[in-house]
Amino acid sequence: QVQLVESGGGLVQPGGSLRLSCAASGLSISTYIVGWFRQAPGKEREFVAANTWLGQVDEYAGSVQGRFTISRDDATNTVALQMNSLKPEDTAVYYCAATEVGVLASSADYQYWGQGTQVTVSS
Numbered sequence: 001q002v003q004l005v006e007s008g009g010g011l012v013q014p015g016g017s018l019r020l021s022c023a024a025s026g027l028s029i030s031t032y033i034v035g036w037f038r039q040a041p042g043k044e045r046e047f048v049a050a051n052t053w054l055g056q057v058d059e060y061a062g063s064v065q066g067r068f069t070i071s072r073d074d075a076t077n078t079v080a081l082q083m084n085s086l087k088p089e090d091t092a093v094y095y096c097a098a099t100e101v102g103v104l105a106s107s108a109d110y111q112y113w114g115q116g117t118q119v120t121v122s123s
Helices: none
Strands: 003-007 008-014 018-025 034-041 046-051 059-061 068-073 078-081 091-100 117-121
Touching: 003 091, 018 034, 018 091, 018 117, 034 068, 034 078, 046 068, 059 068
Parallel strands: 008 117
Antiparallel strands: 003 018, 018 078, 034 046, 034 091, 046 059, 068 078, 091 117
């Protein structure tokens, strides 16, 4: 059974940082595309960042480019999202997702999803 479990969310002030982690079980992320998506209240789920197996290709949403960094550790089967210079508009539930093949930014292409972790950016 495949499971993706996110952690690391919380409340942070504008300009602060958070590091999200996604622990995978039941699959080896070394052969999967892994991505992060987010959903704010009243809005549709949107793409944040993703990378391919072996970390060869990274892709970011324009709104987070230069502030967020996705990384993976195949040895521990985990994926991280380092978020710096956070803004109130980054407030959302963040989801980790994985797929064997597909378009990195397309949520419809992802086979497996975590339950999400809440990130709130507020003073």
